Each structure stands twice: as C-alpha cells, then as structure tokens.
Amino acid sequence: MRTAEEIRRVVRTAVEAAVWAPSVHNTQPWSFSITGDEVGIHADVDRRLQFQDPAGREMLISVGAAVFNLTLALATLGYDPLVHLLPDPDRPALLATVRLGGPVTPDEHTKMLHGQIERRRTHRGAFVDVMIPRNFADALSAEAQAEGVRLTPVRSESGKRVLAALTRAAQEVQAYDRAFSLEVLRWARPPGTTRGDGVPADAYPLRPDHTEPDFAQRDYSRDHLWGYDRLPSATRPSAPGLVAVMSTVGDTREEWLRAGEALQRVLLFASAHGVRAAFHTQALELYHLREFIRQEMLEGEYPQMIMRLGVTAEDAGTLRRPLSEVIEEDA
Ligand SMILES: Cc1cc2nc3c(=O)[nH]c(=O)nc-3n(C[C@H](O)[C@H](O)[C@H](O)COP(=O)(O)O)c2cc1C
Known part of the structure; x- marks a missing residue:
C-alpha cells in the first residue's frame, strides 16, 4: 500500500526532474497539477511565443521533453509511468497525464539517461574538432x-x-x-x-x-x-x-x-x-x-x-523557476 506521503514525495521528485527539460528560449511553458497519484502536465499558454511560434509547435516540443524527464524519474524511482498524451479533447492545454503504475526495476539505460537530466546543457557555438563516429x-x-x-x-x-x-x-x-x-x-x-x-x-x-x-x-x-x-x-x-x-x-x-x-x-x-x-x-x-x-x-x-x-569543453549556464511557481497541488 502506498501512503499519500510517499506518492507526494515521488511525484514532487519527478516534477523536479521534469523542469530541467530544454525549452524554446527557456520559456518553460508548463505547469503541473497533482491529483492523488496522477500528474497533469499543462501548457502555460501565456509563455507561448506569439510571433515565433503561433501554432505552439515549439511549445509542445518543450513540454514533450519535460514529459520524458518526468517518466524517466518515475521509472528510476521504481514506478511504471503510465502516460496518456492529450487525454481530453475538451481541455487542449492539458497536454499529458502521467500516473504511477506498478513497481518496476529500472534498467541500466534508464538510469544512465536519468543521471544526465541536470547535467545536459544547450551549447551555442562551435565544437572541438572531434568526429562523431x-x-x-x-x-x-x-x-x-x-x-x-x-x-x-x-x-x-x-x-x-x-x-x-x-x-x-x-x-x-x-x-x-x-x-x-x-x-x-x-x-x-x-x-x-x-x-x-x-x-x-x-x-x-x-x-x-x-x-x-x-x-x-x-x-x-x-x-x-x-x-x-x-x-x-x-x-x-x-x-x-x-x-x-x-x-x-x-x-x-x-x-x-x-x-x-x-x-x-x-x-x-x-x-x-x-x-x-x-x-x-x-x-x-x-x-x-x-x-x-x-x-x-x-x-x-x-x-x-x-x-x-x-564535443565542447565549455559549460553554459542555465536557469529554472522554483517548483512553487509551476506546481498546483490539490488539498
Ligand atoms: C523547441 C526548441 C527550440 C530551440 N531553439 C533554439 C535555437 O534556435 N537556438 C538556441 O540557441 N537554443 C534553442 N533551444 C534551446 C533553449 O534555448 C534551451 O533549452 C533553454 O535556454 C534552456 O537551456 P538548457 O537547455 O541549457 O537547459 C531550443 C529548445 C527547444 C526545446
């Protein structure tokens, strides 16, 4: 039996991972609602780029990357992530729901990807002259x-x-x-x-x-x-x-x-x-x-x-908003 406290802790950890996703101009165009053991991932449409991205294509790519981080974190914590993309046609801003499924043992590949969530950075410049095989x-x-x-x-x-x-x-x-x-x-x-x-x-x-x-x-x-x-x-x-x-x-x-x-x-x-x-x-x-x-x-x-x-030796800076700005929790 999972306690409410355990679910809350796991879900918050997963959202913490989600926000490290790349997003166009680092707009972080997302918010997360938590209801029991389900996370809703919403587009924050005020953060859509009106001129550059009128259809919201780049906004949805950004949110998709956040969904991936969230599922990776859940799997690494031992919960099978049950993902539903665009679950409700009447709520277009609700882009995905992810529920905590049964226990899973993360494989090495999952752990390897998860280990990079906070390390990955966007590079802006040339690379050193090393061929990618x-x-x-x-x-x-x-x-x-x-x-x-x-x-x-x-x-x-x-x-x-x-x-x-x-x-x-x-x-x-x-x-x-x-x-x-x-x-x-x-x-x-x-x-x-x-x-x-x-x-x-x-x-x-x-x-x-x-x-x-x-x-x-x-x-x-x-x-x-x-x-x-x-x-x-x-x-x-x-x-x-x-x-x-x-x-x-x-x-x-x-x-x-x-x-x-x-x-x-x-x-x-x-x-x-x-x-x-x-x-x-x-x-x-x-x-x-x-x-x-x-x-x-x-x-x-x-x-x-x-x-x-x-390959680059440089380490670019990046920023994220605090979780309190992106999470809405139910009572
Ligand atoms: C859909 C999308 C488009 C992007 N386009 C560009 C781009 O044209 N030029 C650029 O320098 N970075 C681009 N980025 C990278 C973001 O600027 C970057 O993810 C964001 O600033 C956060 O920095 P980080 O990835 O280092 O954490 C793009 C990212 C996404 C998801």
Whole structure:
C-alpha cells in the first residue's frame, strides 16, 4: 500500500526532474497539477511565443521533453509511468497525464539517461574538432526511433551548406522583423539576472563562433556586450559537429509532443557520452523555408528540430523557476 506521503514525495521528485527539460528560449511553458497519484502536465499558454511560434509547435516540443524527464524519474524511482498524451479533447492545454503504475526495476539505460537530466546543457557555438563516429550517430537515431521520431544525420557537404544557408537567411529575416526581435529580447536575460527563466548571458559566447558552413546563432545579446569570454582566438573551436534533423511523419500536436520526448532522449543519451547539442530552429519558424526542407531534404516528413552535435569543453549556464511557481497541488 502506498501512503499519500510517499506518492507526494515521488511525484514532487519527478516534477523536479521534469523542469530541467530544454525549452524554446527557456520559456518553460508548463505547469503541473497533482491529483492523488496522477500528474497533469499543462501548457502555460501565456509563455507561448506569439510571433515565433503561433501554432505552439515549439511549445509542445518543450513540454514533450519535460514529459520524458518526468517518466524517466518515475521509472528510476521504481514506478511504471503510465502516460496518456492529450487525454481530453475538451481541455487542449492539458497536454499529458502521467500516473504511477506498478513497481518496476529500472534498467541500466534508464538510469544512465536519468543521471544526465541536470547535467545536459544547450551549447551555442562551435565544437572541438572531434568526429562523431557513424555508429554513435546510428545510436542517436535509434533513441529517437524508440519514440517514433526520425533523426537524420546530414552527411553531404551540400546538404549541410543548404541548411546553414537557410538558417542564416531565417536569422536575417527575423532580425529585420521588429516584433520578432522584441520577442527574442524579452526572453534574453542580462548578466546577474534574478529571474528563473529566459536565456542568461552565461549561456552563449560574447563573440559568436564561425564554423564552416556557418550556422547563425540566435542573437540574445543584441547590441549589449553580454556572453561569456572565450579562449584566445588561436585555440577557438571551429567545427560545426554532426548536423542532424529531427522529423515526424505528420505535423499533429501529438507528434510535436513525441518529438519533444525523442529530443530529450537523444540529448540525454548524447550527454551521457560527453556530447552536447546546439540548436538552430530559425528556418523552421518560416513556412516556406520549413516546406523546402520538408520536401527537398526529408522526403515529405515534417522537420521539428535542426541541431548540431559535438564535443565542447565549455559549460553554459542555465536557469529554472522554483517548483512553487509551476506546481498546483490539490488539498
Ligand atoms: C523547441 C526548441 C527550440 C530551440 N531553439 C533554439 C535555437 O534556435 N537556438 C538556441 O540557441 N537554443 C534553442 N533551444 C534551446 C533553449 O534555448 C534551451 O533549452 C533553454 O535556454 C534552456 O537551456 P538548457 O537547455 O541549457 O537547459 C531550443 C529548445 C527547444 C526545446
């Protein structure tokens, strides 16, 4: 028999793990309701990016990643996580419920992924010149596939150049758009911020790296001298790393959530092997560019994330809101 106290403790621990998920601009667009042994994971729609993400696709990918962390924490604590995505069509903001199922013994793989939840970080820059072996890339694709999502490494030089060029074009277009730029700025955090969300200044280098081909970074600092200081230029990293695209067969809300689950699974697996990811999702926020990638590069599958994976010695900063801001408990 589980006591109410035990359930409360387990569920809180699982939510603590959930909030370490990556989210677009660190918006953390989620809240958690706890009713008995069930956790409801809700979209916090006030945190959706109005201009960048009107359909909420990136918001749902972010929440999907949080759902994955939550289930991983429950499994590691010995409870089978019973997940129901989009359980109630009349409550569109309720994106998932997770109930505590019967006892399970976590396997080594589950424990390995769980061990990375608080260690994983987003990287923003070049990687050191270490090749990602083909069998490691295959293993990453298998992690995504376990969630029904495809991770395609882009191997051809022309494919990488096209994706980099589309990223730069999207970055220029978005920088030119005032509403868009202001939205990015709203989520940038100056040095010494006391807020628990947004992208802090110690999460990106002061001067952006250039790789060949060059993938434009989001501009979080605008004209400010924010960002961490780099190594002297002679030793600056310059490799783009392994370029990869995550895609789904369709483009439904459920597939966005699954893409988030797969993303987090891939990132934790990579982190366990000393590999970090950098994201470049700008081109996926412009309809025509996303359509081009879908039709010309993915045989009609819908691109959900563009990333580079590699090795870095740098450790970027990150922030999270306290649990008291994201949990609603019943009496
Ligand atoms: C859907 C999605 C899109 C993202 N797009 C970008 C991006 O284009 N550029 C970037 O630097 N980071 C991107 N990120 C990473 C977030 O900024 C990052 O997860 C957040 O700031 C929290 O930092 P952390 O991952 O280091 O914990 C994205 C994350 C998600 C989930």
